[in-house]
Structure formats: structure tokens, C-alpha cells
Amino acid sequence: MSETLLLDSKAIHLLLHRLANQLLEHHLDFSNTVLIGLQPRGVFFANRLSQLLRDEYKVSNLSLGFLDITFFRDDFRRSQQPLKANQTKIDFLVENKKVVFIDDVLFTGRSIQSALSAIQSFGRPQAVELMVLIDRRFSRHLPIQPNYRGRQVDAINQERVKVCWKENEGEDAVYIVNSES
Amino acid sequence: MSQLSVPHLLGIKDLTVEDIQLVFETADQFKEVLNRPIKKVPSLRDITIANIFFENSTRTKLSFELAEKRLSADVVNFSASQSSVKKGETLVDTVNNILAMKVDMVVMRHSQAGACVFLAKHIDARIVNAGDGAHEHPTQALLDAYSMRQRLGDLTNRRVVIVGDILHSRVALSNIFALNKLGAKVVVCGPKSLIPRYIESLGVEVELNLDKALKKADVVNMLRVQNERMDYSYFPSTREYVMQYGLTMDRLNRLDHTPLIMHPGPINRGVELSSELADSKHAIILDQVENGVAIRMAVLYLLAASLKS
Numbered sequence: 332m333s334e335t336l337l338l339d340s341k342a343i344h345l346l347l348h349r350l351a352n353q354l355l356e357h358h359l360d361f362s363n364t365v366l367i368g369l370q371p372r373g374v375f376f377a378n379r380l381s382q383l384l385r386d387e388y389k390v391s392n393l394s395l396g397f398l399d400i401t402f403f404r405d406d407f408r409r410s411q412q413p414l415k416a417n418q419t420k421i422d423f424l425v426e427n428k429k430v431v432f433i434d435d436v437l438f439t440g441r442s443i444q445s446a447l448s449a450i451q452s453f454g455r456p457q458a459v460e461l462m463v464l465i466d467r468r469f470s471r472h473l474p475i476q477p478n479y480r481g482r483q484v485d486a487i488n489q490e491r492v493k494v495c496w497k498e499n500e501g502e503d504a505v506y507i508v509n510s511e512s
Numbered sequence: 513m514s515q516l517s518v519p520h521l522l523g524i525k526d527l528t529v530e531d532i533q534l535v536f537e538t539a540d541q542f543k544e545v546l547n548r549p550i551k552k553v554p555s556l557r558d559i560t561i562a563n564i565f566f567e568n569s570t571r572t573k574l575s576f577e578l579a580e581k582r583l584s585a586d587v588v589n590f591s592a593s594q595s596s597v598k599k600g601e602t603l604v605d606t607v608n609n610i611l612a613m614k615v616d617m618v619v620m621r622h623s624q625a626g627a628c629v630f631l632a633k634h635i636d637a638r639i640v641n642a643g644d645g646a647h648e649h650p651t652q653a654l655l656d657a658y659s660m661r662q663r664l665g666d667l668t669n670r671r672v673v674i675v676g677d678i679l680h681s682r683v684a685l686s687n688i689f690a691l692n693k694l695g696a697k698v699v700v701c702g703p704k705s706l707i708p709r710y711i712e713s714l715g716v717e718v719e720l721n722l723d724k725a726l727k728k729a730d731v732v733n734m735l736r737v738q739n740e741r742m743d744y745s746y747f748p749s750t751r752e753y754v755m756q757y758g759l760t761m762d763r764l765n766r767l768d769h770t771p772l773i774m775h776p777g778p779i780n781r782g783v784e785l786s787s788e789l790a791d792s793k794h795a796i797i798l799d800q801v802e803n804g805v806a807i808r809m810a811v812l813y814l815l816a817a818s819l820k821s
């Protein structure tokens with residue numbers, strides 16, 4: 332198994348600022364926008380981004396929630412995916428709001444499809460957008476594309492993208508892990 | 513751990529502590545689902561569940577049916593009073609006929625202890641025991657322990673008193689198994705005629721005096737006197753039972769603390785529990801009902817995971 336560094340902490344810092352600026356450009360004061368971090372790994376990214384928007388860009392009325400898609404997965408009973416669900420925490424209705432899903436890696440698109448079904452339980456959003464830190468090109472099973480992406484990568488099947496966050500893994504970094512070399 | 517160690521839920525006795533914790537953690541997330549504007553998830557959309565009740569039930573059947581529908585399963589209901597069982601059909605024949613209609617899971621209540629174990633051996637479907645005679649009622653024990661945990665946190669060394677008709681109670685037996693596994697101390701209390709012999713061998717304390725039993729209790733679970741299962745009189749009169757084992761505000765006021773009051777329902781108001789207490793803030797009976805749906809969703813979801821698609 333080998334690991335190749337794709338993004339270091341400085342690169343992630345720059346990406347976070349760029350993505351925060353893109354969100355500001357499209358959503359202005361966030362009065363009609365809610366950010367939803369997808370459990371489990373999108374939560375770290377969503378927390379970091381919302382912290383940046385509040386502290387550095389002075390967005391005061393930011394709504395942030397976390398959505399777990401375990402019960403909405405399309406591979407229940409078909410794969411070895413864990414059954415254990417994570418916490419969903421959405422203290423607001425999304426009816427007529429602009430929802431931005433935030434996740435770390437976009438791969439097949441199936442998690443996003445499940446998230447699109449799951450969010451309907453909280454109302455009918457006016458629009459749903461997707462922000463990802465890493466977009467794995469050419470690996471989609473569904474016609475789903477991000478509105479905002481940090482970095483696009485071409486990774487082959489036996490390669491995995493590993494996103495590390497300082498608060499969880501002790502460093503901000505993105506690696507490409509090759510399980511066969 | 514993310515899977516149950518058992519293919520069926522026949523009794524708490526077969527579960528590990530990790531199984532119970534997994535059910536609780538999954539139920540936590542289903543409780544959140546039940547508070548959403550749309551209280552439904554698609555997990556079991558390709559599963560058909562038969563609710564087979566050979567004994568009367570109101571809340572358990574309703575709770576299972578609601579849990580199944582919240583998980584998007586297809587549901588068929590069957591009750592003995594409207595069935596061919598009355599015409600002499602055997603249990604296996606009845607259930608095989610239902611399974612021939614491609615049912616994946618069976619939730620069954622039966623008056624004979626062990627009926628679900630028998631069924632699990634003979635048919636190819638996941639079985640959930642919804643009460644078998646005076647043996648076990650596992651989902652009730654899970655929701656009871658879950659409701660206690662919600663109010664008290666970790667149950668290790670908590671003292672739980674189960675009062676009443678222990679002899680005929682499947683709720684009592686399942687509760688004893690569950691609470692022992694979770695580290696709580698269980699005391700059973702009731703007339704000597706309604707306490708099974710050798711119950712101490714299950715690791716519980718026996719106390720015949722309710723006031724003494726209540727002294728250090730964190731929880732008191734009041735059971736219904738099951739007149740329908742009594743073949744002769746186990747105590748002189750209802751009046752005497754109420755005086756000795758009925759929980760009233762007076763009795764509670766004599767304590768220097770107030771335990772949580774639970775009841776698996778249906779309550780005989782004025783017999784095992786006074787109306788005043790049943791409606792008081794100390795009673796968590798309606799929490800138990802609410803948690804019942806989340807617990808049953810968790811059990812069905814976790815058992816369905818092992819069904820091949």
C-alpha cells in the first residue's frame with residue numbers, strides 16, 4: 332500500500348477560502364441558504380467551512396445541519412456497509428430554502444442520491460447544490476455533478492482518496508492511497 | 513460492531529450486551545426520524561412482514577405495524593380469531609401458508625412459550641417474538657431498558673424493582689435478562705404465590721414487602737395482574753392486593769426519593785397503580801410507548817440486514 336500526498340495543509344487552507352468566497356458570491360448573506368454536512372466525513376468539512384464564513388467573512392446568520400443517509404442507502408442488504416447510523420441534526424425546516432450539501436469526496440454519486448431523498452423528510456427545498464472537496468472524475472454511476480469543487484482528481488479503481496482533518500486525524504491533508512502497490 | 517449476533521429475536525437471553533447496545537444506538541437515530549416532518553425511511557421497501565397474533569394485543573401490534581410502515585415495509589396482518597386456526601390448522605401449516613405468499617419476516621405472538629423457537633426451526637424467515645406465553649417479550653424489555661437509560665443514563669448498579677405477577681409475566685423475565693446484562697440490580701416483589709420458585713437463580717433479589725423494596729429503588733416497574741392466565745386464585749382479594757402491592761401517592765410520599773414509575777400497559781388503574789400516579793410526572797409510561805416504535809424499527813432494520821436481497 333502506498334500513499335501519495337495530493338493536498339497539504341496550506342493547499343487545503345487556500346481551497347477552503349476559495350470555496351467560502353464562491354459560496355458568498357452565490358448566496359450573499361445566506362438569509363435563504365442552509366448548509367448541510369453529510370455524515371460521517373462531510374461534517375468536518377462543513378464545520379470548518381462554516382467556522383471560516385462566521386469568523387473571517389462575518390456571516391452571522393448561518394444555518395448548519397448534519398444529515399445521515401444510512402437509512403436511505405440503495406445498497407442496504409447488498410453490501411457490507413455498516414448498519415450503524417450517525418446523528419442527523421437539522422433544527423430547521425428546509426422548505427423553500429437553498430440547500431448546499433457538503434461532502435469530502437464525490438465518487439459514484441450514490442450517497443448524494445440518497446441525501447437528495449433524505450432531505451425531502453425536512454421539507455421541499457427551493458434548490459439543492461453540492462460542494463465537495465475532492466471530485467473523482469470518471470467514476471460516477473449517476474448523473475450527479477458538484478456545483479463547487481476543491482480539486483478534481485483522476486483516480487483508478489484500486490485507489491482511494493483519504494481526506495484528513497486536523498481535529499480528527501491531527502493534520503489537514505489529502506492522500507491518494509493505492510492498495511495494490 | 514454493526515450487526516446483530518442472532519438471525520432472529522426470540523428472546524433477550526440469546527442477545528449479547530453489544531447486541532443490546534447496537535439496538536439502542538440504532539433506536540436513537542430512529543427516534544430522530546420519528547420527529548421529522550416526514551417520519552418515514554425507505555430501508556425495508558422490498559421486505560414483506562407478516563404480523564401473526566395468536567393472542568390479543570393492542571399496543572404491541574400497533575407499535576410493530578407503525579414501525580414496519582415507518583420503514584416502508586409491506587405489512588400483512590393476521591389474527592387468530594379470524595383465521596383457520598379456529599378450524600384446527602397447526603401453527604406450522606398456518607405460517608407456511610403465509611410464507612408461500614413470499615413473506616420475509618414474521619412478528620409473532622403466541623400463548624405457548626417457545627412457539628417462536630419452534631417456528632424459527634421450521635421456516636425460512638426472520639422471526640421476531642412479540643410475546644410467547646409466560647416466556648419472553650424481548651422488544652418490551654428492550655424498550656423498557658431504553659426508556660430507563662434515557663432518564664438515568666448508564667444502568668450499571670441501578671436498582672430496578674419489578675412488582676406484581678412475576679409468575680405469569682413474560683415482561684418480567686425479559687426485563688430480568690436485559691437488566692442483568694446491562695449491569696442493573698433487579699428486585700422482584702409481589703405475593704409469594706406469584707413469585708416463581710428458584711427465581712433467585714436468575715440473579716435477582718426477592719422482597720415480599722413493597723415498602724422495603726421501594727426504599728432504594730431507582731425504577732419501579734409495575735406489572736398487570738394477569739387474570740386471564742390464572743387458573744385459580746393466587747391472592748385472597750383484589751382489595752388486599754391493592755393494599756399490599758398497589759403503588760399509590762401515599763406510599764411514594766413515605767420515601768425520601770421518587771423512583772421512575774413504569775408500566776408495560778394496559779394499566780388496571782386503581783389496582784397495581786393509582787390513577788393519580790399513572791398521570792403524574794414520575795410516570796414514564798407514554799415515553800415507553802413512544803420509544804417502543806423506535807426500538808421495534810431498530811430491531812426490524814437490524815434483522816432485515818441479514819436477509820439476502
